[in-house]
Amino acid sequence: MDVSIAFNTLLLFLLFSAIFPLSSFSAANQPRYAKKPNTPSSHNHHLSSSAVFKVQGNVYPLGHYTVTLNIGYPPKLYDLDIDSGSDLTWVQCDAPCKGCTKPRNQLYKPNHNLVQCMDPLCSEVHLSTESTDYNCASPDDQCDYEVEYADHGSSLGVLVRDYIPFQFINGSVVRPRVAFGCGYDQKFSGSTSPPSTAGVLGLGNGRASILSQLHSLGLIRNVVGHCLSARGGGFLFFGDDFIPSSGIVWTSMLPGSSEKHYSSGPAELFFNGKTANVKGLELIFDSGSSYTYLNSQAYQAVVDLVTKDLKGKQLKRATEDPSLPICWKGSKSFNSLSDVKKYFKPLGLSFTRDKNLQMHLPPEAYLIITKHGNVCLGILDGTEVGLENLNIIGDISLQDKMVIYDNEKQQIGWVSSNCDTFPNVDRDLEGNFAHPYTTNLDIFGDRCPASYEETD
Numbered sequence: 001m002d003v004s005i006a007f008n009t010l011l012l013f014l015l016f017s018a019i020f021p022l023s024s025f026s027a028a029n030q031p032r033y034a035k036k037p038n039t040p041s042s043h044n045h046h047l048s049s050s051a052v053f054k055v056q057g058n059v060y061p062l063g064h065y066t067v068t069l070n071i072g073y074p075p076k077l078y079d080l081d082i083d084s085g086s087d088l089t090w091v092q093c094d095a096p097c098k099g100c101t102k103p104r105n106q107l108y109k110p111n112h113n114l115v116q117c118m119d120p121l122c123s124e125v126h127l128s129t130e131s132t133d134y135n136c137a138s139p140d141d142q143c144d145y146e147v148e149y150a151d152h153g154s155s156l157g158v159l160v161r162d163y164i165p166f167q168f169i170n171g172s173v174v175r176p177r178v179a180f181g182c183g184y185d186q187k188f189s190g191s192t193s194p195p196s197t198a199g200v201l202g203l204g205n206g207r208a209s210i211l212s213q214l215h216s217l218g219l220i221r222n223v224v225g226h227c228l229s230a231r232g233g234g235f236l237f238f239g240d241d242f243i244p245s246s247g248i249v250w251t252s253m254l255p256g257s258s259e260k261h262y263s264s265g266p267a268e269l270f271f272n273g274k275t276a277n278v279k280g281l282e283l284i285f286d287s288g289s290s291y292t293y294l295n296s297q298a299y300q301a302v303v304d305l306v307t308k309d310l311k312g313k314q315l316k317r318a319t320e321d322p323s324l325p326i327c328w329k330g331s332k333s334f335n336s337l338s339d340v341k342k343y344f345k346p347l348g349l350s351f352t353r354d355k356n357l358q359m360h361l362p363p364e365a366y367l368i369i370t371k372h373g374n375v376c377l378g379i380l381d382g383t384e385v386g387l388e389n390l391n392i393i394g395d396i397s398l399q400d401k402m403v404i405y406d407n408e409k410q411q412i413g414w415v416s417s418n419c420d421t422f423p424n425v426d427r428d429l430e431g432n433f434a435h436p437y438t439t440n441l442d443i444f445g446d447r448c449p450a451s452y453e454e455t456d
């Protein structure tokens with residue numbers, strides 16, 4: 001197919017939340033505005049630091065954004081799909097493997113470092129992925145995992161624990177031992193080509209995520225953010241040092257939401273500044289999804305409004321373009337979104353609980369130009385693909401924004417941002433940092449040139 005749709009939101013929780021809508025979680029036993037007790041790591045705030053990673057990829061044609069992470073000792077580089085819609089990080093495993101797409105020398109080889117099934121982290125993984133049927137027969141059994149994503153792709157494997165070195169912006173390199181999955185049985189959803197990445201970097205806040213593990217070790221504040229450029233690439237950070245001091249729009253996470261994925265709302269849909277009469281949308285912020293998915297009702301409203309608004313303009317439906325369900329062509333083929341922007345109006349999401357709180361979706365945040373020179377709608381019908389009533393804000397709508405998932409304060413924030421400019425610690429951050437700034441990709445680049453080159 002033309003386009004691979006990375007779509008990594010954890011399926012099992014989606015099913016769960018479809019049965020028990022998030023709004024039915026009682027706020028009574030989880031006061032949203034209660035002050036959090038001081039955890040050990042918040043005492044250590046002055047010690048904790050941040051780490052930043054270069055992001056590669058794009059919405060179209062690749063369909064994913066990735067970071068390259070050093071794992072193991074000696075470290076090897078793995079390109080991982082960044083996914084704020086799931087917790088568990090896994091890499092393709094050098095074991096008899098079904099569905100490994102990388103050459104063998106780029107797979108992760110377990111080295112007597114399997115996590116045992118009595119390890120508390122093992123039950124955390126099972127809590128967040130399979131609800132019940134897990135038992136640990138013998139304490140030194142390995143810890144198996146299985147994750148299934150909303151696009152019906154899946155990974156099955158075993159948990160391992162290994163060194164993942166992080167270069168922090170204070171200059172220190174720390175090598176915590178972190179648990180992650182070694183996946184030896186991957187399935188891909190039928191309609192898309194197998195992902196070219198070595199695995200998934202789960203950015204959720206479940207205990208098993210790398211974010212939570214680094215936080216429990218007192219290394220970072222429980223905050224993660226990304227800035228995905230519409231021109232491809234961008235950056236990802238752990239910790240709170242990169243949060244701009246002003247300009248961010250913050251909205252609270254739905255109670256309990258961050259443990260599985262980050263959601264907020266309810267929101268009302270706007271088209272060209274006027275209400276589209278669609279209200280009560282709960283939104284999952286999901287960097288693992290290339291496109292944005294709305295429930296049928298909201299999707300249909302968008303399609304109707306956009307279609308109606310195109311009447312009399314020079315765009316015709318391009319049903320022969322297989323890239324996405326709805327495409328239009330012009331009299332000449334389009335090269336970039338700037339050729340078509342004038343034909344389309346902005347969409348907007350207005351968060352009904354917080355006054356005047358909006359997410360603006362200019363045409364760039366919901367359209368792509370295909371290699372056939374047509375423009376296509378990057379908002380899809382979620383109900384049709386089995387998401388029922390859920391709504392997913394995917395990469396296309398998160399581009400050129402800094403998006404911050406702040407688990408300390410239980411809020412999600414965003415601000416328009418130029419994601420092409422990698423943050424410069426000396427320029428952008430106050431404080432004295434001991435070393436000139438480097439990215440995490442550079443840590444071992446000079447020492448392991450061979451593995452560095454393998455990543456392309």
Ligand SMILES: *[C@@H]1O[C@H](CO)[C@@H](O)[C@H](O)[C@H]1NC(C)=O
Pocket residue numbers: 047048049050168170171172174218219220
């Ligand atoms: C830098 O930050 C890391 C991670 O929080 C911490 O472990 C380390 O001690 C810090 N180094 C210095 C020199 O403060």
